[in-house]
Amino acid sequence: MEDNMTNNDTLCADERELRRRAEEIALQNAAQLPENKGPMSVEETRLVLHELRVHQIELEMQNEELRRAQFELDSARAQYFDFYDLAPVGYCTISKEGVLLKANLTTARLLDIDRKTLVGQTVYPYIHKEDQDRYYLFFKSLLKTGEVTSCELRMVKRGGAIFWAHVLAMTVPDPSASSGQDAGGAGVCRFVISDVTECKQAEDEREKLAAQLQQAQKMESVGLLAGGVAHDFNNKLTIILGYTEMLLGKVAPTEPLFADLQEIQQAAKHSADLTRQLLAFARKQVVTPKILELNDMVDGMLNMLRRLIGENIDLLWRPVSGLWQVKIDPSQIDQILANLCVNARHAIAGVGRLTIQTANIVLDSDYCSDHIGSVPGEYVHLTVSDDGCGMNEETLARIFEPFFTTKAFGEGTGLGLATVYGAVKQNNGFIYVESRPGSGTTFNIYLPRHRSITLQVPQEVAAEPIEGGRETILLVEDEGAILKMATIMLQNLGYTVLATNSPVEAIRLAKVHTGAISLLMTDVVMPEMNGRDLEEHLASFIPQLKCLFMSGYTADIISRQGKLDPDLHFIQKPFSASDLAAKVRKALEG
Numbered sequence: 001m002e003d004n005m006t007n008n009d010t011l012c013a014d015e016r017e018l019r020r021r022a023e024e025i026a027l028q029n030a031a032q033l034p035e036n037k038g039p040m041s042v043e044e045t046r047l048v049l050h051e052l053r054v055h056q057i058e059l060e061m062q063n064e065e066l067r068r069a070q071f072e073l074d075s076a077r078a079q080y081f082d083f084y085d086l087a088p089v090g091y092c093t094i095s096k097e098g099v100l101l102k103a104n105l106t107t108a109r110l111l112d113i114d115r116k117t118l119v120g121q122t123v124y125p126y127i128h129k130e131d132q133d134r135y136y137l138f139f140k141s142l143l144k145t146g147e148v149t150s151c152e153l154r155m156v157k158r159g160g161a162i163f164w165a166h167v168l169a170m171t172v173p174d175p176s177a178s179s180g181q182d183a184g185g186a187g188v189c190r191f192v193i194s195d196v197t198e199c200k201q202a203e204d205e206r207e208k209l210a211a212q213l214q215q216a217q218k219m220e221s222v223g224l225l226a227g228g229v230a231h232d233f234n235n236k237l238t239i240i241l242g243y244t245e246m247l248l249g250k251v252a253p254t255e256p257l258f259a260d261l262q263e264i265q266q267a268a269k270h271s272a273d274l275t276r277q278l279l280a281f282a283r284k285q286v287v288t289p290k291i292l293e294l295n296d297m298v299d300g301m302l303n304m305l306r307r308l309i310g311e312n313i314d315l316l317w318r319p320v321s322g323l324w325q326v327k328i329d330p331s332q333i334d335q336i337l338a339n340l341c342v343n344a345r346h347a348i349a350g351v352g353r354l355t356i357q358t359a360n361i362v363l364d365s366d367y368c369s370d371h372i373g374s375v376p377g378e379y380v381h382l383t384v385s386d387d388g389c390g391m392n393e394e395t396l397a398r399i400f401e402p403f404f405t406t407k408a409f410g411e412g413t414g415l416g417l418a419t420v421y422g423a424v425k426q427n428n429g430f431i432y433v434e435s436r437p438g439s440g441t442t443f444n445i446y447l448p449r450h451r452s453i454t455l456q457v458p459q460e461v462a463a464e465p466i467e468g469g470r471e472t473i474l475l476v477e478d479e480g481a482i483l484k485m486a487t488i489m490l491q492n493l494g495y496t497v498l499a500t501n502s503p504v505e506a507i508r509l510a511k512v513h514t515g516a517i518s519l520l521m522t523d524v525v526m527p528e529m530n531g532r533d534l535e536e537h538l539a540s541f542i543p544q545l546k547c548l549f550m551s552g553y554t555a556d557i558i559s560r561q562g563k564l565d566p567d568l569h570f571i572q573k574p575f576s577a578s579d580l581a582a583k584v585r586k587a588l589e590g
Helices: 002-010 013-032 042-086 104-110 129-145 197-251 256-281 292-310 328-346 365-370 414-427 478-491 503-512 531-539 577-589
Strands: 090-095 100-103 149-156 164-173 190-197 290-292 312-316 326-328 352-363 375-385 430-435 441-448 472-476 496-500 520-523 546-551 568-574
Touching: 042 104, 090 104, 100 414, 104 190, 129 149, 129 164, 129 190, 149 190, 197 256, 197 478, 197 577, 290 292, 290 472, 292 312, 292 328, 326 328, 328 352, 328 375, 328 414, 328 441, 375 577, 414 430, 414 441, 430 546, 472 478, 472 503, 472 531, 478 496, 478 577, 503 531, 520 531, 520 577, 531 546, 531 577, 546 577, 568 577
Parallel strands: 312 352, 472 496, 472 520, 520 546, 546 568
Antiparallel strands: 090 100, 090 190, 149 164, 164 190, 290 326, 352 375, 375 441, 430 441
């Protein structure tokens, strides 16, 4: 025993503890032994101590595993909360009563409020007033069905700023509820909130651009239709006006038939005016662009415009000094301003004001991205504003369509603004309208700046007297009635006419004709061969041949967007005998 006590003194604390536990085990084992069993030997005690040490090592290894698992769990938990708080979307937990129970930092940043202040509040103050009913129905449906659902609505930051949010939500059991609660019930709601303001704006922009593109395509389609109708209609009007004019020359003014023919002529001329407006809209009218000072053009029209709008409307003219030059047919400026002023006159009930302004402006890509059809660059800005009744969005979307009008029946044809649109587009410009009901209307017209030091001031051209001649003219027209009528007109003027309705036949006639052919007068669009190709073919063996083109509209065969080459001679259908006489002489002498 003394040896045992000596050994105990040298044991460390752990060994003494092991010894104590070993003795306890030994005593328990001794109690189970027969009474005549003697005390444990030293060897038996050592065996027990060995077993206890092995057990201790096993426990320490298990503790190490537990500590490692706890560390990993703590790290994962910290990482989770980092991801939770720094997530690009807002995460929050909301009670069935609509109270925010938990929220990550992103939710607090989205609403521009401290998280501690946010938690415990209801959600409704952060929902836009106009969308609160939508949120109520969404939340009610979520609690009822328990299914994952989503919606888009506007939310309000603490400072009042509004943003579009996409909300994805689901219900989960409340972990803090009593054990008796139905685990499948709708305990709390988990929300995922994403700021989709930029996506919403991009979507709105795409819809806007799509609508503008659709409108532009519609206008283009209507323009093609209008141009085709005007072409065919002009052919018929050419026949009506031509024969009416020839009959008027044969009937004495005192005869009753003379007045009837004049009525026919006036009706045909009015119809020709309508087709010219259609051609202006379709950008197929004949124009002769000149370099102009727009301020001078408007100055020269002010008296006429004041008579047009009436005394009850005050016309204000505000030109800018140093205005850039533009290149446009002067008659198109007349069309634009006259039609816009007439439109303003109908929009103003009683006394009102019409303002015309000019300015130089440079449009950048940001502006053009918001206005489809525009191109960055330097422009002359012409503004025509009135303080009339204004227009709603539905009317604005259609104002440039041919034959669309809000005027009473018989007060307008619906072609005035269509003419403006076509004239602006034909000159590579663009036009935008600003209007609201009760707030008047502003037409913004942008015409490209023309860089040139030479200014061409339009001169008044006196009417040319009817002249004839003795030259031979090769006349080619596929419309039989027009061919016959033009032949008679030219013969009445003293010309020799070789007439045919076929370009191929015209080539044959030119080759077999023994005399000189001075002028080719041809339609532009014909079967077999167009007028330009016919001219080039004939010029190969008649080098001095002059040419006069005619058409119901200007095709791209002889022009670019209706703008004729300076050295090209053209007569627009319908034409009168005096028009024909002047154009033929000019072509022959040009």
